[in-house]
Structures are given as C-alpha cells and as structure tokens.
Amino acid sequence: MNTHDADSGVPLRPRLRSIFRLQWEVAQDGYVLLYPEGMVKLNTSAGAILERCDGQHELDEIIGELEQLFSSSELAPDVYRFLDHARLRGWLD
Template identity: 45%
Template sequence: MTITDDASMNGSTVYRLRPGWRLQWEEAQQRHVLLYPEGMVQLNDSAGAILATLDGQRDVDGVVATLQAQFPDAPPTAIEQDVLEFLLDADRQGWIHHD
C-alpha cells in the first residue's frame, strides 16, 4: 500500500458507507448513484466499483485485491492508487467512514 496523507488509513482499515447513505444502480442513468437524506451523488464507473466493495468487512487491501481480480487487464498499481485516492476523498466528503 502506498503512503497517503491520512495517517489513519492503512491496508487493514475497513470503510463503510455513512449511516443513512445507500449505493444504488440507476437504470435510467446507467450508473451508480449514492443516495443520502438530502440528495444524490452521481458516480463514475470507478467510484461505483469501489463503493460496491465497501461492505463493512473488507479492508482496504481487500478492496484493492477484489478490484484487481475484477479488472485483470488494468495495471495493479493504477487500481491501488485509484482506490486510495478515492477512499481518502470520499472520507473527506463524509460519504464513508471507518472505525
């Protein structure tokens, strides 16, 4: 795992969606959206794939491994970097949290 600017994140950190937030596939928009009490966030494919792996059980290393298995043609380091950057950003925005 690459060093990040969040000292509380490491390979064993387990993230989950904030209470009251829900990931959903929107057929009409052909994309995942993140629903929360005040509205909705439209997600790109990468964000939807990452959030879909956050089950409150899988740690960061597990998220990376799952996505590397789902997308074997993608460079592993690119997946890892995308996951780490997205999780940091989603945490800062309050979409997800960890214990």
C-alpha cells in the same frame, strides 16, 4: 472500532455511513449514492469501490478484487485517493 491507515486516514475496513445508500440506477445507467439531501452519480470505478465498502472488506482485499475486476495492477494509489476523497466528503465511517 474502525482503525485507519496511518498515511491516508482511510479506514482499514471502509464502510458507507448509514445515511447513504448505494444503488444501481437504470435511469442514470450507473451507480448513484443517495442521501437525504440528494444524489451523487458515480462513475464505474467509484461505484465498484463503494460497493465493497461494507465494513467487512479490508483495503487490501478491496484493492485485490478491483485489480481482478478491471484486469489491472497497481490500482492501490487510485483507490486510496478515491477513498480519501470519500472520507473527506463524509461518505465513510
């Protein structure tokens, strides 16, 4: 069972739902989220976040990796906001 952050409802170990597949698409020059009805083109940061949503990485770990990757700090609010958006769109378990 995947527990959720009490404030945001975001899973503490987010995982893409099985109907979605994240992949780098050369023709789109970026990450895309594929599903039976279509495709969503993602920006670089959204792709980096979803790439880590494997059900194994905890939120704090994801945020730490992204802060290191983007040489930035205080990314937690943005990551939470995006993951909440992804959750509401049905992308996450």
